[in-house]
Amino acid sequence: MTRLHPTLAYHLSATLGWKRLRPLQEQALRQLNTDSDALLVAPTAGGKTEAVLFPMLTAMDHQGWTGLSVIYVCPLKALLNNLEPRMRRYADWLGRTVGVWHGDISSSRRQVMMRDPPDILLTTPESLESMLISTGVDHRRLLADVRTVVVDEVHAFAKDDRGWHLVCVLERIAHMVGRPLQRVGLSATVGDPSGLLSWLQGSAERPGRVVASTAEADIAPDVELDRVGTLANAAKVIASLHHGQKRLVFCDSRRIVEELGETLRGLGVTVFLSHASLSVDERRRAEDAFSQSSDCVIVSTSTLELGIDVGDLDRIIQINAPWSVSSFLQRLGRTGRRPGQVRNCLLLALTEEDLLVAAGLLQLWSTGYVESALPPPNPRHIIVQQLMALALQEGTIGDAVWAEWWNGHHLFETDNARPLLTHLLSAGYLSQDGHSIFIGGKAEETFGQRHFMDLMASFTAPPEFTVLQVGKEIGRCDPMLLTRATHGPRLLLLAGRSWQVDWIDWKRRRCHVVPIEGSGGVARWSTSSSFGISFEFARAVRDVVLGQDPPVRLTRRATDALAAARIELAEVAYRDHTAIVRSPDEVLWWTWAGTRVNATLKASLGTLADPCSRPDDLYIRLRGDLDATTWREAGRSLPYLVDPDVDPQAVRGLKFNAALPQDLATATLAARLADHPNTRKVLKEPRLFHHGLRPSANR
Template structure:
């Protein structure tokens, strides 16, 4: 610990009782104190927070940093809330301050921060954007001493448009601070850490020293205890969970809010002390559940991916996964919530609710057993983020030079002139921006489309579906899909929310609020609009194919799982071939079993053109071909094919926020490119195809 500031080293040893730093923490000291960019990779509870905070606090003291010098950015407000007390304790050892700034922080607290900035500020990218475009924040004064930005759970940002938005904001902060900013990412295990670090560096890639710090042994080396079971229904899953591991603390992951609600209600019906967590519960409701769960012992908390990240819910005994997450990386995150105590092992029980779910879960566990972890791939062609940033910068500065605006992003790739200039021209032509001599101002179209609530709609790059707030008296319980309030019902209208049934009392349609009263018993309904985009990946689909061909995942399988898998393999034997793909006629329809994943099959369907059935929805595992297709027509058609991007439904554009600020053809091109998987399509097309009959 000799590299730490003496006061900090004293408290680490005597207050925390640590005889030494973990490997990750020791290896991170030198590069972080030297000002290098870095990516720290370790499973959950691997000590990443201390690995970055301790050397930064040491540098802060030794180099006499003043003012707001460190931004700590997280994807979730709940994660920031969870981190605050720990980071405040570390900072106070050196007489330094840590504060919190996000949408739930009061106005008076924010004004206090602006009057006297802390040394470290915990925040989200959306809150940073709001600071930059807000008229009440002197962002130049606030950011002038900034030196380092820490991005927690950086892999969660990089996989969607929030990552591009974050990079853009960091480039603008670099210009305001008038110095290169050290960028440090914290991540769970990813398949391409070097690429992820290069992406995080933004315009500094290749010009600043950078290092991936990923020790192999951060936690115990004992292999995890993983079991796969087939239960057949949510009701059976509830019975299994209620019967197993009584007296222990269990975290159950589900793939939808609706399943969380239904399973939670069933577990309570079995007398299990159950708590719930998902994004449509109010912040207070989630916080009460998470705090109660952290303090209890014999209990279950049922959650969506909201608890996948590093939020502390106490010392877990078990993780139970309903069906399978859609990636090995997500599975590793969830598995890492267990095994933190000395002498315990990481563990996970996977419960499959249907036969298809069993095949998917077995495929994912087989893929995990090979050591594969998905590479993090930022979405391609973020044109809508460029449009948003041009508007946000104009709001930030009041007026921007019509030829100097690229300087704010320091050469970041989406802002290259040939790709960004057409977007700027469109914003001007449509009235989102107005020319004024050699400058640009916010135009009337931007004020009409985004101007409500002081342009706050410009701060977030994701689109939230419309929901009604559900209240019991003055207490907010959560939010629900408006479809539940308009559908036809017999008798009282019952909602299922926070794991219990509520009767709707009255609805305030204008203010989108719904007032409810609790009722005894069950019968409430839960529903939310799905925002899922994509589906099974090519790598997961191929792993499922391996399972169909006889490969077993390297985990324990219950007798039920073994029996059902054997029956499934016999039934789908005609859809797989060890040396290529299969075309087979089933009940009069002709299917090409590609096992290429959703995006691969979307690309194949577009590429096949008239060879494919245009009425068939894209499937994860197969493509329906034209019913009258012959062998010769198939072979002749393949010779003339050119890989094409999938077609995009107009309704899909609504999920691309700021699409109204793009030319329609470029908005469609962005979505089509993101939906395509060219490598999967080429791999499938160039492999052997077997035409069989059944």
């Protein structure tokens, strides 16, 4: 693949008016070939889709590929829908076809694709799993000609169990078609691209290369940090700035999206909302209207962090801060697409604590640090899901050959998977007759509803009620909003508007509403537990407290608030030490080490830690009667590190935990909450014990 197909080259120039390819696209044409895997890395809007598609279409024509030869996997259905028209246009020029297959695609459209498979199929990991285990899909015929799998936004998959699920499904497809599949990942900037590529390759022993965009002009972005105090003040700032421009505002929760959207609408701002609990039609209407407007705001959770096209953006505004540099880079990259435009972001911190976290993120970003994008360890629950899925896919599997379906992938080595298979057999999730293993009655009872639909996805979705107005879906709400005590009419806030509950269909989990004038609605959703900030992130916050200003523009309010925070925290932050501070009410160990380290320390310290407290990002609470002498004696024998304690409720939230022994389910979550390497770093650091205002050194 040393050059672009001449038909593509002609249409890019004559039809689209392209004068040249983007740097990453040029590099991909030179470096991608079908005998090796690759990871293409570029900022948001760096042209990654075309960078992989142009070489694939060229190879498809030159090498005479037939049938479904390229699977293109995305993390979001909306992203698939967004990409289809663009990819279809390129493919049409060469007489090739593109299809989309996900949960919202009708059965009739799927039947057409099964009869006449497209050359390129856009889909999700869950839909691939569905194809393999569904009795209504001839997956061997449909997937027989697959050669290449492209994984878009691969870093988004790698951060959680969807990544493990995807890799396992690809192994089964490769085994079924009898050849390794070329794997090409597309990613924003990550801290360990080679490690990410190696993970994506799975068991395949193929050469691989990272193709990173190096020729893009590196113009310093325009980043500003402000401290606004309240969400209402944030709305006033947003409403007063950047008139005539398109602004995308990121928030860290659906509740804040709703409240900010309602407040902005009350200030006369044209505003649209996007988050996971809004209906597909509601989000699509908002995104379409936003892409066609010129003076408006769209308020979103991370749903618009990925590459969904909402047109050219003028401004990015962030309420507080995202929880990683990688996420910040992704959001920052949504701007600066037009010639002469600079990437920009205005961060509005609500509280002093939020300001410190935002400043710490910007300080960490300024050093060039980016988190690695590797999935969580010990996915035992994914292994049991895969064993049951394979039994459904094949009907029966041989007790001596089942592991071959994953081609020697380390997850399915004997020590990892055999004990889990034994448990599934003994618990009735799988059954055995001679040398044949097949799905068991317990699996049908637990996961068999709706044709084993629950076995196809590696993530859980909390129960929600569908909210309808005159039969039209607006979105979904938390059941707690419908059961909590209230005085007067029950009001909901959804899609940036207040609604009065008319009646509730408890059996069908539906809530019928009518619109009301004004505000007063309440927004609330259950949230999954967060692992908080990392060790590196927490240490960057400490650097800010110690006087390091991030190299961005700080408003007067931000500067004054940072100065006040530095005075307040002066006796708990040190460059080369951690501090244990005893006050009349409590004893806090200021580790500045992040949530995972502090959770590991709390578990490992045993009786020295306060058993009733939860670890904070920056400190842990120690036993109330602890003094310098007691600590000095205890410090002579530093603890053996153990994984953090796990809340039983959290175990119940682990998908497929029912098919795991309870101790292994708990151990899986505990290992994911721990950070042993950085905990050892903290334990090696000197500690100062503050009794009153006088520090005493204690090792």
